[in-house]
Amino acid sequence: MNAIFKALSDPTRRKILELLIEGDMNAGDIADNFPITKASISHHLNILKDADLIMSEREGQTIIYSLNTTVFQETLKWVYDFFDKGSEGHE
Amino acid sequence: MNAIFKALSDPTRRKILELLIEGDMNAGDIADNFPITKASISHHLNILKDADLIMSEREGQTIIYSLNTTVFQETLKWVYDFFDKGSEGHE
DNA sequence: AATATATTTAGACAGTTGTCTAAATAAAGG
DNA sequence: CCTTTATTTAGACAACTGTCTAAATATATT
Numbered sequence: 310m311n312a313i314f315k316a317l318s319d320p321t322r323r324k325i326l327e328l329l330i331e332g333d334m335n336a337g338d339i340a341d342n343f344p345i346t347k348a349s350i351s352h353h354l355n356i357l358k359d360a361d362l363i364m365s366e367r368e369g370q371t372i373i374y375s376l377n378t379t380v381f382q383e384t385l386k387w388v389y390d391f392f393d394k395g396s397e398g399h400e
Numbered sequence: 401m402n403a404i405f406k407a408l409s410d411p412t413r414r415k416i417l418e419l420l421i422e423g424d425m426n427a428g429d430i431a432d433n434f435p436i437t438k439a440s441i442s443h444h445l446n447i448l449k450d451a452d453l454i455m456s457e458r459e460g461q462t463i464i465y466s467l468n469t470t471v472f473q474e475t476l477k478w479v480y481d482f483f484d485k486g487s488e489g490h491e
Numbered sequence: 492a493a494t495a496t497a498t499t500t501a502g503a504c505a506g507t508t509g510t511c512t513a514a515a516t517a518a519a520g521g
Numbered sequence: 522c523c524t525t526t527a528t529t530t531a532g533a534c535a536a537c538t539g540t541c542t543a544a545a546t547a548t549a550t551t
Contacts, residue, residue: 311411318409319539320402323482330485336498349540351499370497370548385483391414392476394421396469410509427528440510442529461518461527 313384316360321345322353326376329363335371404475407451412436413444417467420454426462 316322325339340350354374357363361380365372407413416430431441445465448454452471456463 314405314409314414318405323405327482346541347498348542352539372498381483385480388479388483389476391418392472392479396473396476437511438528443509463528
């Protein structure tokens with residue numbers, strides 16, 4: 310869980326995830342959405358991959374990134390439980 | 401939202417929140433749950449407070465911390481929307 | 492094989508973060 | 522008022538992070 314929260318703590322990485330929600334995308338197209346170098350985006354993609362939030366697959370010259378929806382759902386549940394406990398109030 | 405994610409990215413701070421879910425607590429009692437100095441805990445409490453995740457109120461010599469349940473719920477909704485989009489799949 | 496395209500890796504560097512110790516502030520009780 | 526207790530603030534420092542440039546790798550095309 311720590312890796313996931315660390316991964317989510319950066320705005321660029323959250324925006325990458327938002328892009329991938331719209332559909333799979335190759336590294337270059339992802340990078341075109343940001344004002345930083347492709348090398349830096351590659352670094353962010355690695356962190357998201359280490360957290361298991363995304364997956365990658367080579368297709369010819371390009372590498373296509375996609376959401377790992379399983380981990381997305383698990384994280385949702387985890388966060389939901391975490392915050393839900395707090396918002397119920399305690400008797 | 402960025403401050404909230406940054407705040408959540410540290411394990412100590414997440415554990416502080418978990419403690420506060422169980423009920424309000426003063427700074428010293430919070431610190432007793434961790435192997436780091438009270439000064440460091442104070443620093444973490446500040447970050448959580450800046451993110452509006454917790455509130456504080458002095459009561460005599462002690463300062464009592466409590467969850468800001470409003471922001472807790474808002475964050476839950478935000479995260480829910482964020483992750484939910486991704487787990488629905490795209491047609 | 493040589494070149495072009497797509498992406499990653501390596502190394503460097505500045506800025507941020509988590510921690511510490513020491514000093515400062517605030518309230519309570521002699 | 523002086524001391525004790527509770528907590529924060531300030532300043533220092535090592536570790537981590539996000540970024541860059543330059544070089545490396547992998548595939549495709551000629």
